[in-house]
Amino acid sequence: MQDEGREVLDVRIDSDAREGLTGTAPASIYRPLHEAEQVTIAPDWRPMDVQPAWRTDFPIDWPQDHYVERREFMKFMVLTSLAFTVGQFWIAAQDWWRRRRQPPAGVRLASLDDVPVGATRAFTYPTEHDPCVLVRTSERTLVAYSQKCTHLSCAVLPQVAEKVIRCPCHEGLFDLESGRPIAGPPRRPLPRIRLDVRGRQIFATGVEERTV
Amino acid sequence: MPKPDYLHFFIDPNRCIGCQACVQACTECDTHRGESMIHLEFVDRAHSVQTVPVVCMHCEQPTCAEVCPADAIKRTGDGVVQSARKPRCIACGNCVMACPFGVPEVYEDRQIMMKCDMCYDRTSVGKKPMCATVCPSQALFFGTREQVEQLRPLSTPVNRFHFGRQAISTRVFIMMPAKQASRRPYVDITAAMSEQPRERAIALTPVSTDPFANVEV
Numbered sequence: 001m002q003d004e005g006r007e008v009l010d011v012r013i014d015s016d017a018r019e020g021l022t023g024t025a026p027a028s029i030y031r032p033l034h035e036a037e038q039v040t041i042a043p044d045w046r047p048m049d050v051q052p053a054w055r056t057d058f059p060i061d062w063p064q065d066h067y068v069e070r071r072e073f074m075k076f077m078v079l080t081s082l083a084f085t086v087g088q089f090w091i092a093a094q095d096w097w098r099r100r101r102q103p104p105a106g107v108r109l110a111s112l113d114d115v116p117v118g119a120t121r122a123f124t125y126p127t128e129h130d131p132c133v134l135v136r137t138s139e140r141t142l143v144a145y146s147q148k149c150t151h152l153s154c155a156v157l158p159q160v161a162e163k164v165i166r167c168p169c170h171e172g173l174f175d176l177e178s179g180r181p182i183a184g185p186p187r188r189p190l191p192r193i194r195l196d197v198r199g200r201q202i203f204a205t206g207v208e209e210r211t212v
Numbered sequence: 213m214p215k216p217d218y219l220h221f222f223i224d225p226n227r228c229i230g231c232q233a234c235v236q237a238c239t240e241c242d243t244h245r246g247e248s249m250i251h252l253e254f255v256d257r258a259h260s261v262q263t264v265p266v267v268c269m270h271c272e273q274p275t276c277a278e279v280c281p282a283d284a285i286k287r288t289g290d291g292v293v294q295s296a297r298k299p300r301c302i303a304c305g306n307c308v309m310a311c312p313f314g315v316p317e318v319y320e321d322r323q324i325m326m327k328c329d330m331c332y333d334r335t336s337v338g339k340k341p342m343c344a345t346v347c348p349s350q351a352l353f354f355g356t357r358e359q360v361e362q363l364r365p366l367s368t369p370v371n372r373f374h375f376g377r378q379a380i381s382t383r384v385f386i387m388m389p390a391k392q393a394s395r396r397p398y399v400d401i402t403a404a405m406s407e408q409p410r411e412r413a414i415a416l417t418p419v420s421t422d423p424f425a426n427v428e429v
Binding site for chain 1: 272273274275277278283285286287288289294378379381
């Protein structure tokens with residue numbers, strides 16, 4: 001049965017000459033069948049150079065599918081950083097436009113005589129859809145804030161005795177003097193309305209949007 | 213870590229006894245999550261008890277991957293066609309229709325296709341796939357070419373298949389009678405479908421002497 005010249009291979013799993021868990025010889029004595037990375041052959045058996053481009057775009061081989069070319073990576077990095085740069089310029093341009101806009105005209109709110117110390121007045125400024133509230137905290141101090149809570153735009157209510165502005169929706173509290181959040185979910189201060197007292201009349205002259 | 217180059221999967225359907233041990237063992241592979249990815253096929257159930265274990269042949273031109281619209285079936289560098297990638301598979305079942313060997317299965321309940329991956333967690337560290345470890349008749353054999361040549365001197369491993377005009381080479385070998393393989397080193401599936409088994413007369417000659425005469429009971 002056996003050829004005379006042929007070397008008889010010991011097929012026993014635990015023989016000394018063999019290695020590995022399955023009792024096989026080291027890989028180095030066998031020649032690999034293909035390139036390690038490119039194993040798939042196109043169904044028409046022609047080489048990959050003459051295959052349509054989509055074959056290289058959607059490779060079946062895992063290594064090719066995961067392979068990212070240096071050029072592709074650089075393109076991604078350059079385009080992403082370009083997008084970020086353009087975004088910065090866009091933000092700067094928006095800011096410039098906002099600054100250039102004319103400040104809203106001064107609107108007379110009330111007379112000092114109508115607002116005693118500790119009293120509040122509701123008004124709308126700059127448009128009729130922006131509810132605001134005016135508080136006279138002392139003889140010489142007037143404060144006014146937008147009434148929209150910076151959390152979820154509920155109407156906030158000043159409580160002069162406690163020196164806070166309270167949002168009833170989620171128990172947010174703002175400092176009455178500065179409009180800054182002191183408790184609850186709001187994280188940003190209320191927009192402050194700039195006031196001007198001319199003679200005995202109180203005027204609203206601008207809105208101060210603040211982030212901190 | 214890839215499957216070692218020198219280890220191959222050899223299927224010898226002649227030796228299959230239909231015990232289903234491979235199907236059960238497949239469910240116990242760590243990465244198969246209790247699901248068997250292979251099955252046992254009856255060749256001609258009305259006339260024969262012959263069965264064939266159907267494991268993935270790991271084609272060099274994987275038709276399942278060719279037809280996948282979601283680009284979910286990938287082949288690792290060592291030639292093992294992996295099960296569908298879970299984030300990509302859309303459970304369309306194209307691969308099930310296309311596979312010439314009938315290997316992939318779509319699981320509608322979890323919307324994924326799962327197929328035999330040659331127990332990649334095991335073969336990639338040099339162990340045998342689960343089915344090959346349990347096969348009692350060695351119809352599924354995992355080892356070197358030298359081993360299989362020694363064990364099956366009358367058979368030759370063949371990895372080329374013809375389905376009509378489609379020719380496929382695979383990484384898994386089918387054992388073919390050496391005489392036939394030397395004449396035609398591929399399996400022509402379409403021709404084999406219309407092939408009828410040869411009539412064989414088995415003569416049972418009664419022995420004249422008692423063969424157990426010398427056996428002490």
